[in-house]
Amino acid sequence: MAKTTEPRVVAELGRPETPEETAARKAEASRLHRVRQTFRNLVASLVVCAIGMFLLVVLVPRDDTSRLPEIDYIAAAAQAQPDHAQPLAAPVLPDGWVANGAEIRTGAxxxxxxxxxxxxxxxxxxxAEYVGLSQGLDANPTWVAQKLxxxxxxxxxxxxxHVWTAYDHLDLPDEERGNTAYALVLEHDGSTYVVYGSHSAEAVQTVARAITAGFTD
Incomplete structure (x- = not known):
């Protein structure tokens, strides 16, 4: 004769479960199990995604084409020098300064x-800021006025x-400053040096000092 299983006694009820209560309890246990499993799967997916993003950042080569070019202006000056009698300025500046342009220009x-x-x-x-150096070879006052x-x-x-002529207009509103908010001009040995900047007198003066440091007389 088959053994009969006694209904499960629930402490909270003080009596055996009914078949309906047993089915409901098992259904709730199954639901909770699925919720816990879904949460674990979600956490695992987030971990995998984070690892993937890390590898993407570390391993994939970066595209640096949007960066401004860094020009070896000292080499450019040496290359252009044979075509000009006057020494072309190539000031030696502090670490971190870079040139983004260096060329010979001829105006109208x-x-x-x-x-x-x-x-x-x-x-x-x-x-953080820009400083320009324009060395006019046998320039004239009109050229200086146009540069500034x-x-x-x-x-x-x-x-x-060395006494430089100063053009200090740092008190102008930002929209009126342009790249010549502060400028220094010096004539020496047939060249007119115009150094100008967008933000500070200190940066412009750093370039000016470096220019005269290269004078041989």
Whole structure:
């Protein structure tokens, strides 16, 4: 004779479960199991995705084409020098300074210009401001006025024994500053050096000092 299984006694009820209660309990246990399994699967998927993103960042080569070019302006000056009697300025600047342009230009007025554009690093090391160097070979006052968009002279600055004409317009609103908010001009040995910047006098003066440091007389 088959053994009869006694109904399960539920403590909370104080009596055996009914068949309906047993079925409901098993259904709830099955649902909770599926919920826990789904949560574990979700966590596992997130971990796999995080690992995949990490590998993507570490292993996939970065596209640096959007970065500004860094020009070896000292080499460019040496390459261009044989075609010009006057020494082309190639100032030696602090670490972190880079040039994003270096070339010989000839304007409509016929003045030949050696141009170098510098990017000045900020506290984080990223470029924070711009300083331009324009060396006019046998230039004239009109050329200087054009380079500085007719800015007015505000005084003089003596840097290491060389007196530069100053154009200090750093007090202008940002929208009026342009790249010539502060500028220095010096004539020496047939060249007119115009150094100008968008943010600070200190950066422009750094380039000016480096230029005169290269003078041989």
């Amino acid at each position: 007025d016929g003045v030949t210009e050696w141009y170098v554009g510098f990017l000045v690093p900020g506290p984080s090391g990223e470029p 968009t007719d800015r007015t002279v505000t005084g003089e600055v003596n840097l290491d024994g």
